[in-house]
Amino acid sequence: MESTYIFLQQYWWFIVSFLGGLLVFLLFVQGGNSLLFCLGKTEEQRSLLVNSTGRKWEFTFTTLVTFGGAFFASFPLFYSTSFGGAYWLWMLILFSFVLQAVSYEFQSKAGNLLGKRAYQIFLVINGVMGPFLLGVAVATFFTGADYHVDKMSLVREFSPAVSVWGSPWHGLEALASPWNVVLGLAVFFLARILGLLYFLNNIRDEELNRRSRRVLGVDTVFFLMFFLAFIYRTLVAPGPAVEPNTGYIYLQPYKYLSNLLQMPLVLSLFLIGVFFVLYGILRSVYSRTYVRGIWPAGSGTVLTVLALLLCAGYNHTAYYPSLADLQSSLTLANSCSSEFTLKVMAWVSLMIPFVLGYIVYAWRAMDKKKLTRKELEGEEHKY
Amino acid sequence: MIENIDFSLINWSRAQFALTAVYHWIFVPLTLGLALIMAIMESLYVKTGAEHWKRTAQFWMKLFGINFAIGVATGIILEFEFGTNWSTYSWFVGDIFGAPLAIEGILAFFMEATFIAVMFFGWEKVSKRFHLASTWLTGIGATLSAWWILVANAWMQHPVGMEFNPDTVRNEMVDFFAVAASPVAVAKFFHSVLSGWVLGAVFVAGVSSWFLLRQRHREFALRSMKVAVVVGLAASLLSAWSGDSSAYQVARTQPMKLAAMEGLYDGGYDMGLVGVGVLNPDKQSYDDGKEAFLFRIEIPNMLSFLSTRTADGYVPGIRNIIEGGYPTDCGEKALSADEKMRRGRQAIEALGDYREAKRFGNQQAADSARQALQANMGYFGYGYMKDAGELVPNVPLNFYAFRVMVLLGGYFILFFAVVLFSLYKRDISRMKWLQYVALWSIPLGYIAGQAGWIVAETGRQPWAIQDLLPVTAAVSRLEPQSVQVTFFIFLALFTVMLAAGISIMVRAIRKGPAMNAEI
Numbered sequence: 069m070e071s072t073y074i075f076l077q078q079y080w081w082f083i084v085s086f087l088g089g090l091l092v093f094l095l096f097v098q099g100g101n102s103l104l105f106c107l108g109k110t111e112e113q114r115s116l117l118v119n120s121t122g123r124k125w126e127f128t129f130t131t132l133v134t135f136g137g138a139f140f141a142s143f144p145l146f147y148s149t150s151f152g153g154a155y156w157l158w159m160l161i162l163f164s165f166v167l168q169a170v171s172y173e174f175q176s177k178a179g180n181l182l183g184k185r186a187y188q189i190f191l192v193i194n195g196v197m198g199p200f201l202l203g204v205a206v207a208t209f210f211t212g213a214d215y216h217v218d219k220m221s222l223v224r225e226f227s228p229a230v231s232v233w234g235s236p237w238h239g240l241e242a243l244a245s246p247w248n249v250v251l252g253l254a255v256f257f258l259a260r261i262l263g264l265l266y267f268l269n270n271i272r273d274e275e276l277n278r279r280s281r282r283v284l285g286v287d288t289v290f291f292l293m294f295f296l297a298f299i300y301r302t303l304v305a306p307g308p309a310v311e312p313n314t315g316y317i318y319l320q321p322y323k324y325l326s327n328l329l330q331m332p333l334v335l336s337l338f339l340i341g342v343f344f345v346l347y348g349i350l351r352s353v354y355s356r357t358y359v360r361g362i363w364p365a366g367s368g369t370v371l372t373v374l375a376l377l378l379c380a381g382y383n384h385t386a387y388y389p390s391l392a393d394l395q396s397s398l399t400l401a402n403s404c405s406s407e408f409t410l411k412v413m414a415w416v417s418l419m420i421p422f423v424l425g426y427i428v429y430a431w432r433a434m435d436k437k438k439l440t441r442k443e444l445e446g447e448e449h450k451y
Numbered sequence: 452m453i454e455n456i457d458f459s460l461i462n463w464s465r466a467q468f469a470l471t472a473v474y475h476w477i478f479v480p481l482t483l484g485l486a487l488i489m490a491i492m493e494s495l496y497v498k499t500g501a502e503h504w505k506r507t508a509q510f511w512m513k514l515f516g517i518n519f520a521i522g523v524a525t526g527i528i529l530e531f532e533f534g535t536n537w538s539t540y541s542w543f544v545g546d547i548f549g550a551p552l553a554i555e556g557i558l559a560f561f562m563e564a565t566f567i568a569v570m571f572f573g574w575e576k577v578s579k580r581f582h583l584a585s586t587w588l589t590g591i592g593a594t595l596s597a598w599w600i601l602v603a604n605a606w607m608q609h610p611v612g613m614e615f616n617p618d619t620v621r622n623e624m625v626d627f628f629a630v631a632a633s634p635v636a637v638a639k640f641f642h643s644v645l646s647g648w649v650l651g652a653v654f655v656a657g658v659s660s661w662f663l664l665r666q667r668h669r670e671f672a673l674r675s676m677k678v679a680v681v682v683g684l685a686a687s688l689l690s691a692w693s694g695d696s697s698a699y700q701v702a703r704t705q706p707m708k709l710a711a712m713e714g715l716y717d718g719g720y721d722m723g724l725v726g727v728g729v730l731n732p733d734k735q736s737y738d739d740g741k742e743a744f745l746f747r748i749e750i751p752n753m754l755s756f757l758s759t760r761t762a763d764g765y766v767p768g769i770r771n772i773i774e775g776g777y778p779t780d781c782g783e784k785a786l787s788a789d790e791k792m793r794r795g796r797q798a799i800e801a802l803g804d805y806r807e808a809k810r811f812g813n814q815q816a817a818d819s820a821r822q823a824l825q826a827n828m829g830y831f832g833y834g835y836m837k838d839a840g841e842l843v844p845n846v847p848l849n850f851y852a853f854r855v856m857v858l859l860g861g862y863f864i865l866f867f868a869v870v871l872f873s874l875y876k877r878d879i880s881r882m883k884w885l886q887y888v889a890l891w892s893i894p895l896g897y898i899a900g901q902a903g904w905i906v907a908e909t910g911r912q913p914w915a916i917q918d919l920l921p922v923t924a925a926v927s928r929l930e931p932q933s934v935q936v937t938f939f940i941f942l943a944l945f946t947v948m949l950a951a952g953i954s955i956m957v958r959a960i961r962k963g964p965a966m967n968a969e970i
Contacts (some may be wrong), residue, residue: 078927098821101773123570123572126523126563126564126565126567126568127561127564127565129523129527129564130556130561130563130564132527132559133526133527133530133551134556134557134560134561135536136530136552137530137549137552137554137555137556137557138553138556138557140530140533140534140541140545140549140552141545141549141552141553141554141555142552144541144542144545144546144621145542145545147533147534147538147541147542147545147549148534148538148539148541148545149531150534150543150931151531151534151535151538151541151542151928152536152537152538152539152928153538154929155535155683155927155929155933155937157934158531158534158535159535159937162527162528162945164939165524165527166524166527166528166944167944168891169520169521169523169524169527170520170524170948170951170952171526172522173516173517173519173520174517174951174952177517177955177958177959178508178958178959178962179951179955179957179958179959180951180955181947181950181954181956182947182950182956188872192868193671207870208609218766219542220620220803220806221539221620222543222620222799222802222803222924223799223803223806223822224537224799224803225922226835226837227923227926228539228924229538229539229927229928230525230538230539230542230543231538231539231542231928232928233928236930236935238929238930242604247683265614267499267520277873284874292534298872301494310948333555340780342805359710379575387533405545405546405549405550406546406616406619406623407551407626408624408625408627409546409547409549409624410621412550412624412627413550413553413554415553416554416557416558417552417557420556420557423557423558423562426562426565426566427561430566430585431567432567432568433569433573433577433581434568434569434572434573434577435574436576437576447572447967448509448574449512449513449571449572450952
């Protein structure tokens, strides 16, 4: 295989992983929503919380869609296999996001039919289900999924299926794997932590801030427990390695640990990411005046997730192991788009820094002034 | 090819995708139309400094926000349904089809997501000009998004810029600009976006008329109408032009769709366009010998002219397309459907032979199979057909939907011309009949848009990708019950969201803009 093609595959895995990291950071919206009734004891407080995350929800939504689009464009066999196979898992994720999309806009509007409470419950459902199920889905990158790939089905059958899912549960079986659940819970608690740190930064309200710091400590304990358990299991478990010359896939003991050790840059990203996450959390827990924890913790989240996903796909690793037929496992090489498409998309990806630039600019312009009860009272457009 | 096709799975998958698309297209055109109109209004505010333009823009922004939220919710489902329900499709053409979706996310969605927040919440936080730029960029983001998704859709209608790679068993892009700027995509983009502007204008004119009927916010209503009607008249006139371009592309690239749109079974030279007609409900297939129409009035030679740009050009009917033998654009005789199906099966067999030969290292056999594949690749999708009758889309649905769209398109030109004239030359606030007409034209805008998409999508059936992959071969391997359940969940969710959205909008309209009584 040409070196340019290999580079483009690695480049696009990097982009997809980066978008994945960005998505997990932006799940602070969902994490914040899961805390709606836990932090917001009065309607006024809940309004502050909803209006705080409500000004950012489109970013999470857009990143999820772009993450899907980038996966489709660069690794279409994953799109075909996972979305078409783990149907119910992805559908549940989508249902929860559909509920969220209208809940902000509708909840405070007269004539919303279901009442404010119902839309707030929808936000909580999305806040719980969204991060948890996305975590479960991502865990299958390490624990595997029940499918096999059969491209020759196009030749044999009137209604061919290039990817066939083994389990009749179509993705729900992932919930039966404890390690998938463990990562799901880790992502769920991380999203809550990021939500809390975002509230500390974005809302000026004594009572909410005090309550946020209290919940932060508890959620951190749970997050660390689940995150470290998953990392430990992943590092000691065998992983699917790819023989680069033949494409033959086999299980290699300590594959992910070897990946980290053989890719010091990825290991550094991982360690720096974890350090920043912990720094952002712990300083926010121990300092009553520190409100900028979302930034180190958020960027640490992006780096950690990026490193984990790079570890799943780089260094001759099958990033989506098949439990039914190991040779069907998806690798960067066997699931990617053509060199031409990856090249075209690489040119388009040069726009990403520009896009990030205007997002940062607009975000800063909007968040210069923190959200207060007084501001909400005079706001024309509020949730 | 031993497996029976599970039609219930295919039909439920099609129903689910159609349901999502129909609901999505309820909200998207209004987003596109209102985005332009409120951006013009805010521009007038920045230019004149008049507070009433700000309040006017803010009122329409409120309605935009309600509509936008449901559009986003239905849009996310559409993108993922390509993977969840059409997984073979996703692999077979993902190399080409995925790119516009990714570009849409990177270039358009982020622009919308970033600047919509500034537009709604930034009035007191950013400068006037930054806010105005944000409002325009929100609309530009939505329009860019329409561009890329319509590039993807146009590619399904007329696949270009790709080659089939037998080693990867999929189609691969070889010419990005052929995909991104195909004439079908250009025509589709202009027609869809312009129809969105028409709907936005009809909506604003209709709601403004309601205020006039209730004798509330007279000046606000007249101001809104002036902007809307100018946009609406320009857009509806341009829509007629883009509609003609779009139909011309259909004639060139999807003759079966055109034949269905016209109820044309037996084509020929000097073909007339059916202006008004009633199809014969007893006609069940193209070869049953029954008359196609109970009644019709034709405009002589018009179909030939619109389809070929010559008054006596040849337009094939459904029977001609199935039986072949008619002259094509490139001067050759068209193949019959049976011949295309035979060649399609040859292509599929050649693909199998090629893969086998490669597996056993027989290069000579592989080369020979590859040649056979390339010679017949244009008919690959026909190899999955069992009967030529499967190639005929639903004729009555296409025929009537097309007429509804065209008639309403003509009506909107007249409507906007009359309202514009009345606004400037008469006192429209006294013309109750016209206010009622404007109010009741709102649903007509939605009907026209839906009818257009029904023609675009049902007219291409049975193809997921024209000539390359029928829906029967594109579908995910799922239990039909799973798709049934998700179909009904989506139906319930979308319907509740739609009902809530309409109810909120009606309340917001009743409440009216936040203005002093005199303005």
